[in-house]
Structure formats: structure tokens, C-alpha cells
Amino acid sequence: MTDGLSGFDVLVIGGGNAAMAAALSAREGGATVLVLESAPKDFRAGNSRHTRDLRCMHDAPTPVMSGAYTEDEFYKDILSVTGGKTDEKLARMTIRASTECTEWMKQYGVRFQHALGGTLQLGRTNAFFLGGGKAMMNSYYAAAEKRDIKVVYDAEVVDLDVVDGEFRSATVLIGGRTVKVSAKAVVAASGGFEANLEWLKEAWGPIADNFLIRGTPYNKGKVLKRLLALGVDSVGDAKAAHMVAIDARAPKFDGGIVTRLDCVSLGIVVNNKGERFYDEGEDFWPKRYAIWGRLVAEQPDQIGHCIIDSKAMGQFMPSVFPPLEAQSIGELAKLMMLPVDAVEATVKAYNAAVQPGTFNHETLDDCKTVGLHPEKTHWALRIDKPPFYAYGLRPGLTFTYLGVKVNERAMALMKGGGRSRNIFAAGEIMVGNVLGKGYAAGIGVTVGTVFGRIAGREAALEALNCEDRVVAKEEVAHYAAS
Amino acid sequence: MPQAELIVLPAELLAEGQHLMTVCNACRYCEGYCAVWKAMETRLVFKESDLNYLSNLCHNCGECYYSCQYAPPHEFAINPPKTLAKIRLHTYELYAWPGPLAKAFQNNGLLVSLLTVVLLTGSMAAGSLMMGGRLFEPVHDGNFYKIIPHSVMSLTFGVVGAFAAVALLIGFLRFWRNVGESYSTLANPRALLRAAKDVLTMTNLDNDGDGCSYPTQTSSESLRWLHHLTFYGFLSCFIATTLGAIYYYVLGQHGPPGYTSLPVIFGTVGGIGLIVGPIGLLILMQRRNRDIVDKSQSGMDVAFILLLVLIAVTGFLLLVLRQSAAMGALLLVHLSLVMTLFLTIPYGKFVHGIYRSGALVKWALERSRQTKSKVAA
Ligand SMILES: Cc1cc2nc3c(=O)[nH]c(=O)nc-3n(C[C@H](O)[C@H](O)[C@H](O)COP(=O)(O)OP(=O)(O)OC[C@H]3O[C@@H](n4cnc5c(N)ncnc54)[C@H](O)[C@@H]3O)c2cc1C
Numbered sequence A: 001m002t003d004g005l006s007g008f009d010v011l012v013i014g015g016g017n018a019a020m021a022a023a024l025s026a027r028e029g030g031a032t033v034l035v036l037e038s039a040p041k042d043f044r045a046g047n048s049r050h051t052r053d054l055r056c057m058h059d060a061p062t063p064v065m066s067g068a069y070t071e072d073e074f075y076k077d078i079l080s081v082t083g084g085k086t087d088e089k090l091a092r093m094t095i096r097a098s099t100e101c102t103e104w105m106k107q108y109g110v111r112f113q114h115a116l117g118g119t120l121q122l123g124r125t126n127a128f129f130l131g132g133g134k135a136m137m138n139s140y141y142a143a144a145e146k147r148d149i150k151v152v153y154d155a156e157v158v159d160l161d162v163v164d165g166e167f168r169s170a171t172v173l174i175g176g177r178t179v180k181v182s183a184k185a186v187v188a189a190s191g192g193f194e195a196n197l198e199w200l201k202e203a204w205g206p207i208a209d210n211f212l213i214r215g216t217p218y219n220k221g222k223v224l225k226r227l228l229a230l231g232v233d234s235v236g237d238a239k240a241a242h243m244v245a246i247d248a249r250a251p252k253f254d255g256g257i258v259t260r261l262d263c264v265s266l267g268i269v270v271n272n273k274g275e276r277f278y279d280e281g282e283d284f285w286p287k288r289y290a291i292w293g294r295l296v297a298e299q300p301d302q303i304g305h306c307i308i309d310s311k312a313m314g315q316f317m318p319s320v321f322p323p324l325e326a327q328s329i330g331e332l333a334k335l336m337m338l339p340v341d342a343v344e345a346t347v348k349a350y351n352a353a354v355q356p357g358t359f360n361h362e363t364l365d366d367c368k369t370v371g372l373h374p375e376k377t378h379w380a381l382r383i384d385k386p387p388f389y390a391y392g393l394r395p396g397l398t399f400t401y402l403g404v405k406v407n408e409r410a411m412a413l414m415k416g417g418g419r420s421r422n423i424f425a426a427g428e429i430m431v432g433n434v435l436g437k438g439y440a441a442g443i444g445v446t447v448g449t450v451f452g453r454i455a456g457r458e459a460a461l462e463a464l465n466c467e468d469r470v471v472a473k474e475e476v477a478h479y480a481a482s
Numbered sequence B: 001m002p003q004a005e006l007i008v009l010p011a012e013l014l015a016e017g018q019h020l021m022t023v024c025n026a027c028r029y030c031e032g033y034c035a036v037w038k039a040m041e042t043r044l045v046f047k048e049s050d051l052n053y054l055s056n057l058c059h060n061c062g063e064c065y066y067s068c069q070y071a072p073p074h075e076f077a078i079n080p081p082k083t084l085a086k087i088r089l090h091t092y093e094l095y096a097w098p099g100p101l102a103k104a105f106q107n108n109g110l111l112v113s114l115l116t117v118v119l120l121t122g123s124m125a126a127g128s129l130m131m132g133g134r135l136f137e138p139v140h141d142g143n144f145y146k147i148i149p150h151s152v153m154s155l156t157f158g159v160v161g162a163f164a165a166v167a168l169l170i171g172f173l174r175f176w177r178n179v180g181e182s183y184s185t186l187a188n189p190r191a192l193l194r195a196a197k198d199v200l201t202m203t204n205l206d207n208d209g210d211g212c213s214y215p216t217q218t219s220s221e222s223l224r225w226l227h228h229l230t231f232y233g234f235l236s237c238f239i240a241t242t243l244g245a246i247y248y249y250v251l252g253q254h255g256p257p258g259y260t261s262l263p264v265i266f267g268t269v270g271g272i273g274l275i276v277g278p279i280g281l282l283i284l285m286q287r288r289n290r291d292i293v294d295k296s297q298s299g300m301d302v303a304f305i306l307l308l309v310l311i312a313v314t315g316f317l318l319l320v321l322r323q324s325a326a327m328g329a330l331l332l333v334h335l336s337l338v339m340t341l342f343l344t345i346p347y348g349k350f351v352h353g354i355y356r357s358g359a360l361v362k363w364a365l366e367r368s369r370q371t372k373s374k375v376a377a
């Protein structure tokens, strides 16, 4: 059965930022567009509903960003977070295209905070959505409705029919019924597989049971898996993921931003055995929070415990769950259900190793320990002023990197050379092309917007001119040859 | 003054407010919308008094609700406009003087208002007839004072007006103390000026000229404009009345003012505002998203709106029909409506203006304190 969902020029799979950017862009190109979103309306827009900003290049201050953020600086940042694991051509293309993002988004009603507003120091490199990612996505959906883009919720794509790299149709589960939907071109913008617990276990082993998923429960990677099985080339490996340490009490899914804990660099972190395992003061927290997910994942039972004293209270962004509180370290250890002696010994040894210094959380200060394994190299103050507080930490998975390989026109590339004629990809599902590893705040939405726009435009071109597109044919031949 | 702290927020509502603020303060995505969010960011704990302050700072626009990734059905069930409205209603009761009157009114706002109007009209009519007043005969020069002597009118309205003013003042001062300010902090002309600007322009509903999500998700300026019509209409009528008194006492004009006199012009302009504005607001209210409305308040809201419109309409009728036989009855109804408005003002929707203005003054003070501490650091 078809339910009148076939016959659109462009099918967009997904309902997040990349998907809606692609849908609006394909509509700009004159195509008729169908969007299939697996979430119900209330939870539409995937991880994008949890975002707050995107990173954009700009040579002079804009209404929404201060100062300048040049191509070279942006590229250097990408090099540094990925340790060089990037595709320079795609990365620079993304950076240059990022200059247009905020203005393009504004056309569709997306609103931004003023350049100087905001609690974070990212006002120069990043533009912040007024009201956050859900507000941004609401604007996109309203714009889509105005432009006759058809959106179907509760519609999960479970299979694809692809012949020789050419998309024919998708099998969709809509309200328990199976529907086959054909279209002339398809944009896969269905995110990563971070919400697919079995797949995570395949990649990580049983420890994945203790991972918390920070975003949507709907990114199960079904489309990604099908595409890879159908011969599309992949980037990244299944264990590559953005993982941060979040409050252990966070819900399994969709806890979002409020479950983050920013107090690690102000205290110490111990594992189940009551032992420290990494330098909590290695670098500024925004540069380090993304390694702590993995660090905690490597500990027994995948849990850590951050211990601070009352000097640290009020110095970090408040978090959503109250800490455990006690008048002595021993009592605190009992509350944490950790071996009391071990925790007391760890704190005692730490306190004894703390050197005198001038505490300054804004700089890499000179407060450090000497003679510990591991040392704490900055912001090391004695934990001696009761009450003492503790937060449990768990690995919080933001998104996965394993994705489909694309070219700069967002076309899916096939294993063994060549590219698909009418399959395009945008967003988290291909972010690994730009970021081989690591992450810098706001790049996810930037890549999704840039590649979403390109994918939509290219898909529309493909769908509307599929018979006589000389360039496209040459392009196919070119990739086939290389 | 009686201790305002006697009534406390019900435990669940306190918990709901604290949950809201804990989630929001860890999130802060809404910080660009209105003063509530910026004021929240300067706090780490949310005591009842903080919630009372923040709830009165909220203009109930809905933007944050639609933007919230934690709104129901998410398990955190964040609904700022609704939770803050519930707390706000509670503060109206907390600050009102005398308190028990407020409770009676809040529970049955519409009924109490209508009853008051009927009672007042009836008793005035009876009084006037008993004293031999010519209630149902035309008064050819349209002089109201032939129906009700000027002295009676000014005495009764003076008393009721003074009562309303005192009640509002006490309410305001209770609010001010309850949210942690002292009387002396009020004497800050810069903060007062800043707050006045926020009140008179409704800056917090602006969002760079886009307006806000009232009554539906799509941004619109309608709330702001209709509120302006109502507010400035009210102000204009107030000016008209004051000018009328000046004409009477200072200029000695004891007859009815002419069509082109200042009181009539101000009254007419204000009256139009008081008809269009509140009716528009009523229409918007009906179109609101039920999910974010605290239903228990609608009686109070409707009563206030209805009174304003009826006062304006009867005022216009009086102006046009002042030489006909209907004038006497009309006048009694009009005066009863105005009297009811005065009597219910300290317990009805009107107080939102008092406490919101107070909250905006506090917010202006908090901003200046922040700037100071930043400069010092
Ligand atoms: C808490 C949190 C905060 C973040 N903050 C930021 C930030 O501030 N800035 C930033 O740049 N990045 C941020 N990120 C990362 C960011 O979310 C992503 O990089 C970006 O939003 C990805 O967009 P997307 O459209 O590719 O995927 P998503 O927004 O996740 O959209 C994927 C969509 O596909 C749908 N879908 C999945 N499978 C199917 C299927 N089989 N059929 C149909 N539909 C399907 C999903 O329902 C979903 O709507 C954050 C992530 C999290 C979890």
C-alpha cells in the first residue's frame, strides 16, 4: 500500500536539523518533499532539540557573534580536536559554508540571542539559538508547513530498496503498518545509532549496559546500517563516539543538557574502589569534559564519584540533581556506598600532596599536587572544608561517529569507488567525514546545516533533472573511474 | 501590619516550583526571552520568596514552554508559564489586604463582581428614590448631579477609592518585603525609571519586535498591543476623571463638560481603548493553549475584563443619552460598575500590574547591583 506517500521528488529520512535543512533546501530547489520522522510530534527533532548553538566562521562581528573567527582559526581548531583526523577539503568547505548558516536559518524564522548575551564564553565562535534547539526546530517545522513540505511523524524507515547504488523506495513503519514509499532521490539524515543498545553492546561489549544516552531514544541507526549493508562506504568505527561524564542519576534517554556536571576540575574523582584514576585538572573543563565519559567507561561498573568540599560549591554551573552531602569524608563514602577506608586514604593522600598556590579557575593556575599517581596538575585545593559533597558519574553518550562516506556534494560514496546517483546524507550520519574523532562545541549543527542544505539542493537537482543532467553523469563517471 | 508570612505555598506547589527552577537553572536555554531567566541565573537556591518574585516577573507569554525540550510528556514535565501562574495566584492571596476578601473573590471572581454591581445599583436606586430623586425623568441639561448630588458622589467614591489605594499599597509593600527587599531600597530613581520603561513598553514581550507566543505558538504582537490599548485606555479614563474633578473644584464648572472639553476627549479615547483592548484580550484568552493555562484564574480574569468593557460602554451611552430619560438608570449602573471595579481592584486581576511592576523594580535593582559588583571585581 502507498497511502499517497509515494511520488514525491525528494524523500528526507529524519526530523532533526540536518533533515529539515535538507527538506527546506530541496523545496527551494523546486522539489516536492516528504519528511519521515520516526519520533512522535512531541519528541520530534532528534538530538537537535537538545542543542543550543552552532559554530560559524566570520571575519567581522555579526549581530549574533562577537569578534572574528577566521577560516584558518576554525580549521586549526578542527585539526587540534581531531588530532589531524579530518578531510581538509570537506572541512574547509564546511567552514566557508558556515558563514551563511545563521542568515539562512533566520530566513526560516530561526531566532538567535544577541552576540553578547549568554552564560558561556562561546559568544565569539558560536551563535546561540533564542530558546535553544527545540525553538530552532519549531521554526523550521513551521516554515516547512508553510511551504507545503509533508511531514509524517511516527514513521520509522526500517528498510531501503537500493539497486546498484540507486535508491528506489523505503519501507516505513507508520503506526504499526508497513508502507512502501518511493521517491526520485533520498536524503538520509537520521542521525547516528547511539540509541541502539544492542548495536552499542556489539561495539563495546557488556559495559554498554551502563551507558546513558543523552539525547533522543529514536536514533537507532537503522538507515545507517542498511546503507552500509547495501554497499555504501563507511567512515569511522563503531566505537567512535562523543561521550561525556554525566550525573549517574540521569534518565536512560533524553536527559539532555541538564545532567552534565561541571565540578570535576574543582575536586577529585574516585572509582568504585575509592581510588583516583586521572588528572582532574589537566586542562579547562570545556576542553576535557569529552574525555571523561570514556575514562569513567573504563572503570569497574562504569561509575565514578566526584568529591568536592564546600569551597567548590557555587563555582560551577548548577546541575539538576542535588549532591550527596556529609560532614566527614567517611560519612560521605558511606552514602556513596564506597569502601570508607579507601576513600579516606585517597582524600588524605591527595590533601597531603596539594602544594601551596594561588587558586584561579579562569587560568591554568599553579595549584597542583606533587607525588601522587595520577597528579592533579591545576586547581588542586585541599578537600577539607565540610560539608563535603559527592556526585556519581556515568558515561553519557552524545552521538556516534560511524557514518556513511560522502563527497562535498553530500552524495553517498560506494565501497570500491563510485557514488550513488540519488542517495545523499547529512548530519550526524556523516559527521565522521569532517571529524575523525574529537569534538568542538557547535560543530554538529554546523555540519548538519551545511550538508543538509547541500544534500537538499543536490537531491532536488537530481530529482528534477535526472534524465538530462550532463554534469551529474560526468560526476558519476569521475567517481567510478577514481 | 499583619505578618504576610502567615500563608505559605502548599508543599506540592513549592516542590513543583523548585523542580522547575532546578531544571531550568541547569539548562538556561531560555535566557534570551525575558527577565525571569536572567534573574534565575543569579540564584543557586530557590526559596519560596524567590519563587514568589520570579512568578510575578513572568508575563505569561508561553515562549519558554514551546521551546522546552523537557516539556510534558518528557518525564521532567517542565511547564514554566503554568507553574509560575499557579504560584503567582497564590501570591495574590498572600499579599492581599484584608486577606479573606481576596480568597472569596479569587474563588468566584465573576459571581462576586456581578453580585456587587446588582447590589450597588439596587441600593443606589432605592436611596435615590427614597430621597425623592427624579430617577426616570429626563434631565435637560444632562447634569448628573441632579440624580446624585455631587457631594454624595465624591464622598462615596473618595472613600472607596482611598480604600482601594490603601489596600493596593499594603499589598505592594507586603510583596516588596516578602521578596527580600527593604523599604529603603525603593528609593532608587534609576531603578524606578528603568522599571517604568519595562512596564510602559512591556519590553519582556518584545523579542526584538517578533512578539511572543501568546495566544498560540506562532509569535505575535497582539498581546502587547491589546494590553497597551487596555492599559493606556485605563490611564486615559483616569486622567479624564481627574480633569473632571479639576474642572469642578478649581475652575468651578459645575455643569456637564462639553463634547470638545478635555475630560470628554480623554474619556472618549480611553473608553475606546477600554472596549477594544479588553475584548481583544478576552478573545486571545479563549484561543490560548489549555496546556499552559491555570484554569482556576479565568473567573478572575474574565470579571476584570468584563467590568472594564461595561464601564466603557455605559460611559459612552451616558455621554450620548445624558439628556434622555434613560440617563438616571444608566448613571446608576455606570457608577455601580465603577464602584465594583474599585472594590475588587485589590483582589482581582488588576493586582498583576502592581506586583509585576514591583518585580520589575526589583529586577532593575538586581541588575544595577550586578553591574556594580562586576565593576568592583
Ligand atoms: C544533549 C545534547 C546537546 C547537544 N548540543 C549541541 C550543540 O549545542 N551544538 C551542536 O552543534 N551540537 C550539539 N549536539 C550534537 C547535535 O545534537 C548533533 O550533532 C546534531 O543535532 C545532529 O543533527 P541531525 O539532524 O543529524 O540528527 P538528529 O537531530 O538526532 O536527528 C535525527 C532524526 O532522525 C530520526 N530518525 C532516526 N532513525 C530514523 C528512521 N529509521 N526513520 C525515520 N527517522 C529516523 C530521529 O527521530 C531524529 O529526528 C548535542 C547533542 C546532545 C545529545
Ligand code: SF4
Pocket (backbone or CB within 6 Å): A131, A132, B023, B024, B025, B027, B028, B029, B030, B031, B064, B065, B067, B068, B069, B070, B071, B078, B080
Ligand atoms: S523552560 Fe525548558 S528550555 Fe527553558 S530554561 Fe527551562 S528547562 Fe531549559
Ligand code: SF4
Pocket (backbone or CB within 6 Å): B033, B034, B035, B036, B057, B058, B059, B060, B061, B062, B063, B064, B065, B080, B081, B204
Ligand atoms: S512564559 Fe514568557 S514571560 Fe513567562 S517565563 Fe516564559 S518566556 Fe518568560
